[in-house]
Amino acid sequence: MQKDYNTLENIIRLPHKYAAGPIFTRFYDGLRAGKILGSTCPNCKKVLVPARSFCPQCHANLDEFVEVAQEGEVVSWAYSDKEFFGSPGKPPFITALIRLDGTGCNFLHLLGGDGLNTLENVQAKVKKGTRVKVVWNEDKIGRMLDIKYFEPVS
Amino acid sequence: MGRPVAIVGSGQTRHGRRFDVSYPELVKEAVDAVFENTGISPQDIDGVVSGTMPSMMEGVALTHFYFADVLRSVGKPILKTETCGSTGVSLAITGYYWIASGLADLVLVVGSEKMNEGDSQATMTTVVEPFYQRYFIAGAPGVFSMQCQEWSNRFGIPEDKVREAATRITIDHHNDAFDNPYAHIKKRLTPDEVNNARIITYPIRLWDVCPNSDGACAMLFASEKMAKKLGLKSAWVKGVGYSGEEYWFGDSEKAIWQCAIDAARQAYDMAGIKNPRKELDVAEVYNPFTYQEMLYYECFGFCGFGEACDLVLQGVFSREGELPCDPSGGTLCTNPIGATGLNRVAEAALQVTGQAGAHQIPGAKLGLAHAMGGVDQFNGVMILGSE
Structure with missing residues (x-):
C-alpha cells in the first residue's frame, strides 16, 4: 500500500521591478503611439525588431530608431487552448512568428480576429506566407499587448 | 586537448x-x-x-x-x-x-x-524576460510547435507524413521504455491512440510530449x-561540443538550426567522426518532443535535411536499425529536466561499456549524448567511446 507522506505548501511571491533601459523604454513609447519601432544595423543592414541597443550578430551599437511596417507574413504558428501562467488573456492563443515587411528577423506575437478562434479556422486561413496586419488595442499603455494581435489581411 | x-x-x-x-x-x-x-x-x-x-x-x-x-x-x-x-x-x-x-x-x-x-509549465515561462517574450511562450510546447512548423514548411514535408513519423517514434520509444528499469512512462500505444490524442499545442498532441x-x-x-x-x-569522452545562438527566438532560424549543427560538429571534429550515421553505434538524442527528435537527426548529420521522416518510417533509427536512437525511451518517456541530459550521458556510457541490460545495443562502441536548453537557444553534445 502506498503511504501518504506529508507535503508543505509554500507560495513564494517576490515583486520585482525590471528596468527596461533606454531602448525598450523607447520601443514601449512607440507602441503607445501606435508605432512598431526597430533598429537598423549600420554594418549588416538588417532591420531588427523590437528595437535594440546593439546588433546581436555584428555587435554594432544601434542608436537610431526606424518605424517598421505593421504588415507582414506568417512564418509559423502554434495553437493552444490551455491557459498558462502569465498568458495574455483567455484561451485559445495562437502564438506566431511574423516577418514584418522590410525587417530581418521574426517578430513574436499573437494571431487573432477573422474567426481565428478554432483550430479548424486557423488551419483553413493561416499558412506560411499568409499576409497579416496589426490590430491595436484601444487603450495603449506602452506594453507588448498594446498590439492586440495580427489578423489576416482580407 | x-x-x-x-x-x-x-x-x-x-x-x-x-x-x-x-x-x-x-x-x-x-x-x-x-x-x-x-x-x-x-x-x-x-x-x-x-x-x-x-x-x-x-x-x-x-x-x-x-x-x-x-x-x-x-x-x-x-x-x-x-x-x-x-x-x-x-x-x-x-x-x-x-x-x-x-x-x-x-x-x-x-x-x-x-x-x-x-x-x-509556469516556471518554464519565467525562463524568459517579461518585456517581450514571456507573454507568448506558453510553457514549452508553444515554442516547439512553431519550430516544428518552420521545419516542415522549410523542407515541404507534408503534415500527414510528419504525423506518421512522429507516431512511429512515440510508439517505439514507449515500447523501448519497458526495457529501461529507470524509465518513467512505459506504455503500449496504438497509432489511433496517438493520432487522436488530445492536442497540447497544435500540431503537438499528448503522446508527442515528454512527461513531468x-x-x-x-x-x-x-x-x-x-x-x-x-x-x-x-x-571515454571522445568529444564535446556546446553552442548557442541569439537570445530572441525570432532572431535565428530554427529549421536549419545552427547551434545544434555546431555543437555536433565540434564534438565530431574532436572525436574524429566523419560520417556519424555509419560510425556511431547508438545515440541518446534529447527528445522532449517527437518532432524535435527528427530535426536533430538532420542537424546532427544522421541524414540530409528534410529526410528524417522517411528514414524514421524505414526504421533506420529504431532499436534494430542502422543507428538506434534513444533505446532507453529517451526524454520522451522520462524527463526530470535537470537530470535529463545527464541521463542521456549515463545511458550512452552504459551502452558503450556493454552494461545497458535489456536495452543494450549489441556491440555498441561509440555513442552520442545530447541535450538542449532555453527557448531553442542552446545545444550540447558529448561523444563517448569504449576505449
Missing part, C-alpha cells in the same frame, strides 16, 4: 511522481547508487558538480547548498552548472573540463529535478590514471 577523461560509473533513481521522498532524499538515492555501483568511497572524490533547471523550478534558489550533505561535498570544492534543459550535458562537460584540466582525478557529477512539486518526472542522476568522471587504478568498465 586536455588529459583523457573516463566515466567510471553512474546511478539513476526510479523516475516518476516522487512524493515519497524529499528533494535531498531523491538526490541521495542517485548519489548512493553511483558509489554502490562502483564500490568507490565518497572520501576519494576531489570535487562535486551539481545542477538543476533554473531555481524557479526548484522552490529554493541554491540547490547545491541545500544538497551539500547528500552530494558528499562537505570539505570539498563544489560547483553548480545551470543551462536550462541542457543542464545535464553541461554538467557532464563541466566534469570533463575539471578532469581534463589536470586539477582533479575523480569528480562526482549530479543532476536532479522534482518537476511535480511546483507548476512546471522527478528524478536524479549521478556520475563519476575520472582521469586515466584513476580509471586504471579503479579497474572499472569505463566509457
Whole structure:
C-alpha cells in the first residue's frame, strides 16, 4: 500500500521591478503611439525588431530608431487552448512568428480576429506566407499587448 | 586537448511522481547508487558538480547548498552548472573540463529535478524576460510547435507524413521504455491512440510530449590514471561540443538550426567522426518532443535535411536499425529536466561499456549524448567511446 507522506505548501511571491533601459523604454513609447519601432544595423543592414541597443550578430551599437511596417507574413504558428501562467488573456492563443515587411528577423506575437478562434479556422486561413496586419488595442499603455494581435489581411 | 577523461560509473533513481521522498532524499538515492555501483568511497572524490533547471523550478534558489550533505561535498570544492534543459550535458562537460584540466582525478557529477512539486509549465515561462517574450511562450510546447512548423514548411514535408513519423517514434520509444528499469512512462500505444490524442499545442498532441518526472542522476568522471587504478568498465569522452545562438527566438532560424549543427560538429571534429550515421553505434538524442527528435537527426548529420521522416518510417533509427536512437525511451518517456541530459550521458556510457541490460545495443562502441536548453537557444553534445 502506498503511504501518504506529508507535503508543505509554500507560495513564494517576490515583486520585482525590471528596468527596461533606454531602448525598450523607447520601443514601449512607440507602441503607445501606435508605432512598431526597430533598429537598423549600420554594418549588416538588417532591420531588427523590437528595437535594440546593439546588433546581436555584428555587435554594432544601434542608436537610431526606424518605424517598421505593421504588415507582414506568417512564418509559423502554434495553437493552444490551455491557459498558462502569465498568458495574455483567455484561451485559445495562437502564438506566431511574423516577418514584418522590410525587417530581418521574426517578430513574436499573437494571431487573432477573422474567426481565428478554432483550430479548424486557423488551419483553413493561416499558412506560411499568409499576409497579416496589426490590430491595436484601444487603450495603449506602452506594453507588448498594446498590439492586440495580427489578423489576416482580407 | 586536455588529459583523457573516463566515466567510471553512474546511478539513476526510479523516475516518476516522487512524493515519497524529499528533494535531498531523491538526490541521495542517485548519489548512493553511483558509489554502490562502483564500490568507490565518497572520501576519494576531489570535487562535486551539481545542477538543476533554473531555481524557479526548484522552490529554493541554491540547490547545491541545500544538497551539500547528500552530494558528499562537505570539505570539498563544489560547483553548480545551470543551462536550462541542457543542464545535464553541461554538467557532464563541466566534469570533463575539471578532469581534463589536470586539477582533479575523480569528480562526482549530479543532476536532479522534482518537476511535480511546483507548476512546471509556469516556471518554464519565467525562463524568459517579461518585456517581450514571456507573454507568448506558453510553457514549452508553444515554442516547439512553431519550430516544428518552420521545419516542415522549410523542407515541404507534408503534415500527414510528419504525423506518421512522429507516431512511429512515440510508439517505439514507449515500447523501448519497458526495457529501461529507470524509465518513467512505459506504455503500449496504438497509432489511433496517438493520432487522436488530445492536442497540447497544435500540431503537438499528448503522446508527442515528454512527461513531468522527478528524478536524479549521478556520475563519476575520472582521469586515466584513476580509471586504471579503479579497474572499472569505463566509457571515454571522445568529444564535446556546446553552442548557442541569439537570445530572441525570432532572431535565428530554427529549421536549419545552427547551434545544434555546431555543437555536433565540434564534438565530431574532436572525436574524429566523419560520417556519424555509419560510425556511431547508438545515440541518446534529447527528445522532449517527437518532432524535435527528427530535426536533430538532420542537424546532427544522421541524414540530409528534410529526410528524417522517411528514414524514421524505414526504421533506420529504431532499436534494430542502422543507428538506434534513444533505446532507453529517451526524454520522451522520462524527463526530470535537470537530470535529463545527464541521463542521456549515463545511458550512452552504459551502452558503450556493454552494461545497458535489456536495452543494450549489441556491440555498441561509440555513442552520442545530447541535450538542449532555453527557448531553442542552446545545444550540447558529448561523444563517448569504449576505449
